[in-house]
Amino acid sequence: MTQKIIIDTDPGQDDAVAILLALASPEIELLGITAVAGNVPLSLTELNARKILELAERSDIPVLAGCDAPMGRKLVTAEHVHGKSGLDGIELPEPSTPLHPGHGVDFIIDTLRREPEGSVTLVPIGPLTNIATAFRKAPDIVSRVKQLVLMGGAYFEVGNITPAAEFNIYVDPEAASLVFGSGVPLVVLPLDATHQALTSRDWVQAMADLPNRCGPAVASWTDFFERYDREKYGSAGAPLHDPCTIAWLLRPDLFSGREINVEIETSGEFTLGMTVADWWRVSGRPANALFIRDLDRDGLFALLSERIARLP
Numbered sequence: 001m002t003q004k005i006i007i008d009t010d011p012g013q014d015d016a017v018a019i020l021l022a023l024a025s026p027e028i029e030l031l032g033i034t035a036v037a038g039n040v041p042l043s044l045t046e047l048n049a050r051k052i053l054e055l056a057e058r059s060d061i062p063v064l065a066g067c068d069a070p071m072g073r074k075l076v077t078a079e080h081v082h083g084k085s086g087l088d089g090i091e092l093p094e095p096s097t098p099l100h101p102g103h104g105v106d107f108i109i110d111t112l113r114r115e116p117e118g119s120v121t122l123v124p125i126g127p128l129t130n131i132a133t134a135f136r137k138a139p140d141i142v143s144r145v146k147q148l149v150l151m152g153g154a155y156f157e158v159g160n161i162t163p164a165a166e167f168n169i170y171v172d173p174e175a176a177s178l179v180f181g182s183g184v185p186l187v188v189l190p191l192d193a194t195h196q197a198l199t200s201r202d203w204v205q206a207m208a209d210l211p212n213r214c215g216p217a218v219a220s221w222t223d224f225f226e227r228y229d230r231e232k233y234g235s236a237g238a239p240l241h242d243p244c245t246i247a248w249l250l251r252p253d254l255f256s257g258r259e260i261n262v263e264i265e266t267s268g269e270f271t272l273g274m275t276v277a278d279w280w281r282v283s284g285r286p287a288n289a290l291f292i293r294d295l296d297r298d299g300l301f302a303l304l305s306e307r308i309a310r311l312p
Contacts (some may be wrong), residue, residue: 002029003249004119006108009242010038010126011048012082013089013221017304018125018242019049021216023056025250031111031120034060034104038126038171039078040086042068044141045126048087050095056214057312059097066104066130070172078167081225088235090220108134112141121249122148122184125242129170132175135182138247147185149245152176153275155190156293159219162273166191169264170273187287188262189244190275193255193292197244199226199237199245201303207308214311244280247300248292254299257292261285 005028022028035046053059059087059150069075076134082088105269110132112120122145124131128301135142152168153176154160161167168269169176180186198224226238261283265274277291 002027004029004031004115005123005249006031006034006111006157007103007120008034008036008037008124008126008302009049009129010040010045010120011052011087012039012126012242013087013225014242015054015125015241016048016087016217016221018140018246019052020056020218020311021243021246021304021307023058025246026068026308027250030061030247032064032100032107034064034066034107034131036066036104036126037068037075037131037171037244038168041075041077042066042085044237046099047095048085050097050099051087052164054095054097055092059095062100064100064102064104064107069134070129071132071174072172073172073174076161076171078226083224087221089224090217092217097205104130105134105137109138109141112144117144118146120144123150123245124148125151125245127171128152128175128179129172131176133180134173142182142184143242145184147187148179149187149189151189151242153188153243153277155277155279155291157191157195159274160191164271165273166275169275173199173264178264180262180264180288187248188289188291189248190277190291191243193257194241194244195239196295196297197300198297199240200235203305206305209255210309212309213293215308218308236257243304244300247303249300250251251303252304254296255292256294257290258288260291261287262289262291285290
C-alpha cells in the first residue's frame, strides 16, 4: 500500500537526494512539492525543485512556491553550505516545466481536505514556515494529517547554525513552535541521527559510476557539500540529513528513538531556535514527538544505492 506524501523543501543538495529517494520508491506516492525559503531564497528553492524533478523525468509532479520569509523574522540563508544556487555541483538545465499555479500553503490545505482523513504524510525538510502557516490558516487540517516526518533540531549534537540551534528550526522558530505544539503526530530526524548518515568516498564513487543521470548528479552534489562538512567537523564524509525522512518512511526498522516532549525556544538570547528535547523525561511534560537518535548507517546507504540506481 503506497504512502501519500507532500514534501516541503528548500533544495539543497541533501533535499535533492531525499526527493530522488521518494521518486525511486514505489511505496511512496509524491502528491506534490511545496517550496519554502531557507537554504536560499524562494525563487531558487522552487527552481531547484523543478530541476530535480526534470532530472528524474517526473515533471508530472506539481511544484508550488510557498512562503518567501519566516513568519516573523528576516530570512537567514545558507549559501555558505549549499552554494550560491542552493544546489551547486552538477549544472542542471533550466526546467521546461513551469511552476504550478497557486500558493504552496493552499496546496497543502486543499490536498489534506481532499484526500481521505489520515492518508497524507507531510515531510518538511526545510524551515517549517509553510506547514505552520497552513495549520494557522486552516486548523481543521491538523487532524487530517497522518503524520509529519521532519528533518530538524538536535539535542546531543547541539547546533549547526548557532551553538544551540539546528538550521531548519532556527530559520523560523515561531513556525516550529506552532507545529510542535499543534498535536500533529510528529517524527523528528534531528542532527543526533542524521550526523550518523555519513557518506564515504566509495559510496560517492559508486553513485558517479551509475549508468544513469541521477547517480552522477548525486555524486556531484555530495562532492560539493562534503567540502564544507569535512572542514567543519573533521569527518571523512558529509551527512545526508534530509533523505533520512524518506528512509524512515520506507524502513523504520533502520532507526531507533523514543517518544519525548520537545519544545522550541523562541526568545532565548543564546538559545533561539533550540529544540529543547526532554530525552531523559525529567520535565513532566507530555510526549509530543518520536525523537530519533540512532540509525543503521550501512542499511541506509544500501537503501539509497538500490533506489537511486532505479532512476533515469
